[in-house]
Amino acid sequence: MHAVIRSYSGTGAKELFDLLDANKPDVEKELRTVKGLVSYALIRTAEGGVSVTICKDKAGADQSVQVARQWIQKNAGDLKTNPPAVSEGAVLLQLT
Numbered sequence: 001m002h003a004v005i006r007s008y009s010g011t012g013a014k015e016l017f018d019l020l021d022a023n024k025p026d027v028e029k030e031l032r033t034v035k036g037l038v039s040y041a042l043i044r045t046a047e048g049g050v051s052v053t054i055c056k057d058k059a060g061a062d063q064s065v066q067v068a069r070q071w072i073q074k075n076a077g078d079l080k081t082n083p084p085a086v087s088e089g090a091v092l093l094q095l096t
Contacts, residue, residue: 001038001091004061006051006068012081013048019076020049030071036060038094051084054091061088 008016020027020042031040036056043050053064065086072081 001054001056001094002058002061002088003052003054003091004065004086004088005053006065006084006086007045008049008051008081008084009045009047010082012076012079015079016072016076016081017042017044017049019079023075026075027071030067031064034060034064034067037064040064054094058088 021044024042027042028040031037031053034053034055037060038054038056039052040054041052043052051068053061055061055064
């Protein structure tokens with residue numbers, strides 16, 4: 001499995017997470033198109049928020065980054081949000 005974490009802070013980050021919260025069904029619909037999606041979480045932080053995606057492989061994780069980028073460009077482009085800090089790697093342990 002492969003995970004990607006996107007951390008949003010700074011300009012527009014809080015507003016972006018307000019928008020994501022208000023549009024959860026649409027966000028879920030888009031993320032469910034990612035091949036090999038195992039789990040997805042949006043986490044609000046004091047600075048903005050974090051998304052965590054776990055997929056069966058790196059290709060799915062890469063696709064999730066593209067889907068997220070497209071959704072933000074389409075629905076939140078006017079917020080001028082700072083690009084997220086992206087971390088990714090192989091999942092060593094996942095507990096459910």
